Amino acid sequence: MNIHLINPNDTSFGIGIIVPRWLYVLASATPARFGTPKIIDETLDEMDFDTVEPGDVVGIGVHTLNALRGYTLGRKARERGAHVIFGGSHPTLYPEEAFEHGGATSVVTGDGDHVWSHVLEDISAGKPQRIYVGGRIEGDQFLPARWDLMPTDSYMIASVQTVRGCPKHCSFCSVWRTDGQRPRQRMADGVVQEVVELRRMGFRFILLADDNFYPVTIKDIELEERRNGPRVQELKDIRAERFELMDRLAELPHDMVFLTQITMEAADDPEYLEAMKRAHVKGALVGIESVTEEGLKAVFKDFNVAGDELIRQLRRFVEHDVHILGSFIFGLSTDREDTFDATVELAGKAGLDFAQFVTLTPFPGTIDFQKWEKEIEQAKETVDGIPLNRFWLIPRSKRPKLYLPHPTMTPEEIRVRTQNVWNQFYDLPSVWKRSRVTNKLRDRLAYVLISMLFPQMYANTGLATDSARGDRARKWARWLAKPCRRVFTTRPMPELQVPPSRPQFV
Numbered sequence: 001m002n003i004h005l006i007n008p009n010d011t012s013f014g015i016g017i018i019v020p021r022w023l024y025v026l027a028s029a030t031p032a033r034f035g036t037p038k039i040i041d042e043t044l045d046e047m048d049f050d051t052v053e054p055g056d057v058v059g060i061g062v063h064t065l066n067a068l069r070g071y072t073l074g075r076k077a078r079e080r081g082a083h084v085i086f087g088g089s090h091p092t093l094y095p096e097e098a099f100e101h102g103g104a105t106s107v108v109t110g111d112g113d114h115v116w117s118h119v120l121e122d123i124s125a126g127k128p129q130r131i132y133v134g135g136r137i138e139g140d141q142f143l144p145a146r147w148d149l150m151p152t153d154s155y156m157i158a159s160v161q162t163v164r165g166c167p168k169h170c171s172f173c174s175v176w177r178t179d180g181q182r183p184r185q186r187m188a189d190g191v192v193q194e195v196v197e198l199r200r201m202g203f204r205f206i207l208l209a210d211d212n213f214y215p216v217t218i219k220d221i222e223l224e225e226r227r228n229g230p231r232v233q234e235l236k237d238i239r240a241e242r243f244e245l246m247d248r249l250a251e252l253p254h255d256m257v258f259l260t261q262i263t264m265e266a267a268d269d270p271e272y273l274e275a276m277k278r279a280h281v282k283g284a285l286v287g288i289e290s291v292t293e294e295g296l297k298a299v300f301k302d303f304n305v306a307g308d309e310l311i312r313q314l315r316r317f318v319e320h321d322v323h324i325l326g327s328f329i330f331g332l333s334t335d336r337e338d339t340f341d342a343t344v345e346l347a348g349k350a351g352l353d354f355a356q357f358v359t360l361t362p363f364p365g366t367i368d369f370q371k372w373e374k375e376i377e378q379a380k381e382t383v384d385g386i387p388l389n390r391f392w393l394i395p396r397s398k399r400p401k402l403y404l405p406h407p408t409m410t411p412e413e414i415r416v417r418t419q420n421v422w423n424q425f426y427d428l429p430s431v432w433k434r435s436r437v438t439n440k441l442r443d444r445l446a447y448v449l450i451s452m453l454f455p456q457m458y459a460n461t462g463l464a465t466d467s468a469r470g471d472r473a474r475k476w477a478r479w480l481a482k483p484c485r486r487v488f489t490t491r492p493m494p495e496l497q498v499p500p501s502r503p504q505f506v
């Protein structure tokens with residue numbers, strides 16, 4: 001019984017930007033008696049079904065946007081006589097769909113780290129259950145990944161997770177509902193060991209793949225103290241553990257670069273920003289979402305600020321050498337024609353190094369989706385017989401580009417304006433100007449290459465309406481990916497030791 005773990009993707013680029021961590025975590029969760037799983041990441045290469053034998057196990061992890069491809073793979077694997085197991089955020093929300101469309105034998109909901117071995121034991125005993133509930137495991141139970149199985153020449157950025165869950169409740173995001181609002185944090189030791197293993201292999205860029213790298217804010221602690229709440233010590237401990245982790249990362253080779261995802265509130269916490277700087281956390285995705293107060297209210301993100309204060313906050317990150325990938329959403333009901341230009345202007349003034357501009361999409365598991373589903377129920381709109389509220393099942397080429405009606409702009413107008421914003425932000429003169437953040441030629445070149453690759457992979461393939469443009473973007477991405485990878489990785493350091501742990505904080 002061979003085990004195949006597949007990360008589905010519609011397009012294969014030969015090189016991946018970020019390692020899909022879950023593949024290597026599930027490999028680690030696979031008991032030795034079942035052998036070493038075969039890992040297939042379709043971002044690199046398409047799945048070859050000739051390798052699947054009757055009785056094999058095929059594990060497919062999906063989120064909403066690759067669910068359709070995952071279902072196609074699941075059906076093919078089932079036709080070849082394999083046991084097909086689905087897991088990931090999407091099957092956690094819609095377990096039945098994987099049976100209906102993906103030929104599933106079983107579905108795992110929640111965290112797969114520990115339940116995976118039960119799935120395999122049951123299959124080998126000939127008694128697979130329909131649904132396995134993985135639940136939300138605690139931080140000290142997160143499994144490390146089997147990095148020894150990862151190809152060393154295929155990815156630019158490796159990934160290690162330090163915390164799951166986010167205490168916020170943004171209306172467009174499902175993380176707080178699927179991963180929970182209570183931060184489940186991993187102790188520093190396990191994280192540092194994985195990071196050292198990756199640096200030994202030559203990876204110097206590592207994504208700390210957390211839902212929110214700043215899970216407890218200074219304000220959270222102050223508020224809890226003021227109301228004599230029961231969680232003061234718990235919150236302080238979480239914060240202290242973050243500092244412990246950052247202090248340990250600071251002891252690693254200085255060519256390392258950590259990237260993460262963080263809320264803007266960290267800008268008001270200079271001690272935290274200083275620790276990030278020492279720890280070489282040099283890049284962070286910050287969900288800015290909207291440049292207007294009304295827009296922030298619309299997405300339940302009024303802990304963010306707008307206008308000049310927003311620029312000041314973002315600059316505080318940059319002043320601490322934390323470069324920002326700002327994430328913006330277009331298509332909010334409060335957006336107007338001038339919002340697009342205002343966003344590009346703000347991105348420039350705030351000194352953002354990278355930015356992504358996405359259109360508002362009601363993803364399952366979010367408040368936005370719930371509201372939208374209710375609103376469209378009456379209309380019973382379908383595409384090829386598939387209800388619009390199951391848009392991820394519609395073939396990609398026929399899928400609407402936008403779903404939510406806007407009071408003043410047509411969907412096409414929003415799409416075109418969004419594409420223009422990508423084009424403006426990533427035009428070559430602007431990229432070259434921004435590359436001045438570093439005076440080393442190699443780093444400047446790296447910045448320019450990745451600034452060319454990023455929109456090809458994320459904007460043109462998603463927003464393009466004609467397939468020719470999508471194909472062109474994919475070709476460009478394939479062409480750019482190889483030189484980009486070379487500037488991201490470095491000489492392996494097999495001799496690197498794990499820095500000793502520090503005395504526990506009090």
Ligand code: SF4
Pocket residue numbers: 166167168169170173174175176211212263287
């Ligand atoms: S968008 Fe970010 S801050 Fe908001 S709930 Fe999701 S992970 Fe948390």
